[in-house]
Amino acid sequence: MNELTKLLDKKSDNLLSIFFTAGFPTLDSTTGVLLSFQDAGVDFVEVGIPYSDPLADGPVIQQTSTVAIRNGMTMDLLFTQLERLKGKLRTPLILMGYLNPVLQYGVEDFCKKARDAGVSGVILPDLPMHEYTSQYKKLFRDYGLHFVFLITPSTKEDRIREIDRESTAFIYAVSTASTTGSANDNAREQKLAYLKRLKEMRLSHPVVVGFGIHDRVTLQDAWDHASGAIIGTAYLQLLAKTSDEQKAIHELINSISKQ
Amino acid sequence: MNSHPDNLGYYGTFGGAYIPELLYDNVEELRNAYLKIMGTDSYRSELASLLKDYVGRPTPLFYAANLSEKYGTKIYLKREDLCHTGAHKLNNVVGQALLAKRMGKKHIIAETGAGQHGVATATVCALLKLPCTVFMGKKDTQRQELNVLRMNMLGAEVIPVTSGSQTLKDATNDAIRYWINHPDNTYYLIGSTIGPHPYPDLVARLQAVISQEMMSQLLEKEGRKDPDYVIACVGGGSNAAGAFFHFIGNGTTKLIGAEASGEGIHSGKTAATISIGSEGILHGTRTILMQTSDGQVEEAHSISAGLDYPGIGPLHAWLHKSKQALYLPVTDDEAMQAALSLTRMEGIIPALESAHALAILDKQTFKPSDVVVISLSGRGDKDMVSFQHYFA
Numbered sequence: 257m258n259e260l261t262k263l264l265d266k267k268s269d270n271l272l273s274i275f276f277t278a279g280f281p282t283l284d285s286t287t288g289v290l291l292s293f294q295d296a297g298v299d300f301v302e303v304g305i306p307y308s309d310p311l312a313d314g315p316v317i318q319q320t321s322t323v324a325i326r327n328g329m330t331m332d333l334l335f336t337q338l339e340r341l342k343g344k345l346r347t348p349l350i351l352m353g354y355l356n357p358v359l360q361y362g363v364e365d366f367c368k369k370a371r372d373a374g375v376s377g378v379i380l381p382d383l384p385m386h387e388y389t390s391q392y393k394k395l396f397r398d399y400g401l402h403f404v405f406l407i408t409p410s411t412k413e414d415r416i417r418e419i420d421r422e423s424t425a426f427i428y429a430v431s432t433a434s435t436t437g438s439a440n441d442n443a444r445e446q447k448l449a450y451l452k453r454l455k456e457m458r459l460s461h462p463v464v465v466g467f468g469i470h471d472r473v474t475l476q477d478a479w480d481h482a483s484g485a486i487i488g489t490a491y492l493q494l495l496a497k498t499s500d501e502q503k504a505i506h507e508l509i510n511s512i513s514k515q
Numbered sequence: 516m517n518s519h520p521d522n523l524g525y526y527g528t529f530g531g532a533y534i535p536e537l538l539y540d541n542v543e544e545l546r547n548a549y550l551k552i553m554g555t556d557s558y559r560s561e562l563a564s565l566l567k568d569y570v571g572r573p574t575p576l577f578y579a580a581n582l583s584e585k586y587g588t589k590i591y592l593k594r595e596d597l598c599h600t601g602a603h604k605l606n607n608v609v610g611q612a613l614l615a616k617r618m619g620k621k622h623i624i625a626e627t628g629a630g631q632h633g634v635a636t637a638t639v640c641a642l643l644k645l646p647c648t649v650f651m652g653k654k655d656t657q658r659q660e661l662n663v664l665r666m667n668m669l670g671a672e673v674i675p676v677t678s679g680s681q682t683l684k685d686a687t688n689d690a691i692r693y694w695i696n697h698p699d700n701t702y703y704l705i706g707s708t709i710g711p712h713p714y715p716d717l718v719a720r721l722q723a724v725i726s727q728e729m730m731s732q733l734l735e736k737e738g739r740k741d742p743d744y745v746i747a748c749v750g751g752g753s754n755a756a757g758a759f760f761h762f763i764g765n766g767t768t769k770l771i772g773a774e775a776s777g778e779g780i781h782s783g784k785t786a787a788t789i790s791i792g793s794e795g796i797l798h799g800t801r802t803i804l805m806q807t808s809d810g811q812v813e814e815a816h817s818i819s820a821g822l823d824y825p826g827i828g829p830l831h832a833w834l835h836k837s838k839q840a841l842y843l844p845v846t847d848d849e850a851m852q853a854a855l856s857l858t859r860m861e862g863i864i865p866a867l868e869s870a871h872a873l874a875i876l877d878k879q880t881f882k883p884s885d886v887v888v889i890s891l892s893g894r895g896d897k898d899m900v901s902f903q904h905y906f907a
């Protein structure tokens with residue numbers, strides 16, 4: 257059974273998820289990073305498929321993607337690395353990347369390999385809802401993969417409701433209008449108002465907040481007003497600095513835990 | 516098939532809007548506004564007046580007697596090089612800037628490769644008193660320093676882009692990222708028939724004035740409005756889209772696009788997207804692009820910075836796939852020779868981009884009665900250093 261479904265069935269608040277770029281800082285880092293997340297009690301993971309032109313990403317994730325591609329990361333290699341972790345890794349996995357590499361791989365082959373590698377879901381920010389539902393929804397469903405949509409503070413209510421209807425796991429709420437990693441703490445009031453508005457909509461899927469979560473306050477805000485938080489850039493910065501996945505995750509957990 | 520996409524922005528299987536949700540509102544706002552605003556009398560008359568008195572339209576359709584004699588056919592040059600700022604780029608910029616003003620936008624952003632679109636944008640922003648930021652690959656700011664100076668003098672802010680390959684594709688990425696981060700008052704003024712719907716259609720409509728004028732000029736000179744051939748260079752495809760626009764699907768005109776093959780299509784240093792590319796997504800549109808087997812976008816190479824782009828507009832991808840237009844690769848060397856030949860034979864120094872279109876004359880055979888129109892998209896002033904180096 258889908259690991260993410262299992263997780264969301266039993267836990268619906270204080271979810272902690274981490275995004276990292278596969279193949280960064282070294283080609284073989286992927287497995288060590290994933291196991292370190294499991295040991296640290298991370299609820300689920302977004303495995304970033306590196307792409308040459310990541311439009312929705314800020315400088316940190318761009319840079320890690322460039323390094324990962326230079327290291328030789330490919331889709332096939334990623335699936336091989338994930339296959340090797342089967343049996344050892346129980347943390348639910350979501351693949352996050354851009355549409356073009358998936359199209360080149362072949363969407364059906366991608367879905368099949370992902371399922372076989374134990375992946376629970378997929379996030380492709382540049383595959384909009386209409387294109388997804390009209391062209392690809394059936395494939396993802398046939399292979400038992402969740403497809404996660406993003407919403408932003410400017411997404412209108414009727415569109416949020418439609419996204420809620422098309423969702424099967426959770427909704428990824430981008431906390432402010434920005435590319436990944438812009439920690440704009442000035443906009444906190446606006447962000448809280450946005451999360452409250454989402455809560456009052458009583459959506460049928462949990463809302464998990466991402467983009468700009470980097471410390472205790474931003475994490476707690478997400479936990480207080482939504483079901484969970486996704487950390488990406490803040491983790492990758494630590495990983496880039498330490499080049500040690502154990503140290504990076506511990507420093508991250510320390511920096512976001514209550515004193 | 517006509518020259519317009521369907522209401523979701525598809526030309527056949529190409530086009531659409533493959534954008535992150537972060538851009539959905541911005542793009543939706545533009546999609547809902549562009550046809551409405553462009554259909555109003557006030558927009559049309561302001562655009563017509565600026566095209567006439569500021570851009571300098573209609574541009575001449577020049578009968579190139581010496582070239583015609585050499586190739587044994589009737590060759591006309593559509594003189595977009597005589598537009599203000601030296602290229603067809605201004606047609607699009609004037610139209611989009613008027614649109615942006617009517618949408619209440621306060622800040623214009625643009626990407627540029629060679630700097631021609633950046634200069635055109637900075638120019639119109641000076642005229643319309645709109646603050647302007649231009650994203651330009653760091654490599655290109657060094658290769659095209661004069662255009663950076665022009666933009667600065669015009670009052671634009673030029674941001675050197677250091678991500679990726681530091682060229683046009685990365686400048687486009689960073690312009691889009693800036694738009695994501697500043698969604699409220701920013702208008703993204705894209706420079707070619709690329710990007711998510713409605714941009715390819717919007718830019719094609721604004722450049723369609725090129726073929727519109729050709730029709731009446733040909734009627735006067737040749738007694739018929741449809742030529743036998745239209746030839747244009749293709750970077751993102753805007754001057755070609757404009758030159759082809761009114762002839763697409765007419766059953767008589769053969770449309771030929773010249774793409775830059777750099778040092779040769781298999782040299783690894785090429786921008787010949789249609790020759791070696793494959794289908795995928797680039798900058799929010801489904802099209803043909805140069806990519807690795809793993810779907811990573813490849814770097815383009817052409818001696819002409821304006822053609823140095825690893826993709827092509829979705830209209831052209833579709834015209835190619837449906838065999839309504841023919842796209843031929845032209846090398847750096849062929850373009851250089853064609854530029855020199857036009858200069859010596861007709862006294863016109865063409866832009867290196869436009870020289871790619873001229874080079875097609877050596878690759879096709881024409882009948883004496885054929886009417887051949889070449890889009891001379893820009894003038895060569897900006898390329899003097901490249902010419903000097905090459906012919907030294």
Ligand SMILES: Cc1ncc(COP(=O)(O)O)c(C=O)c1O
Nearest residue numbers: 750751752753754821868892893
């Ligand atoms: C003179 C000239 N021609 C052609 C192009 C290529 O653009 P497009 O294919 O959009 O016409 C450029 C781009 O900078 C240009 O400056």
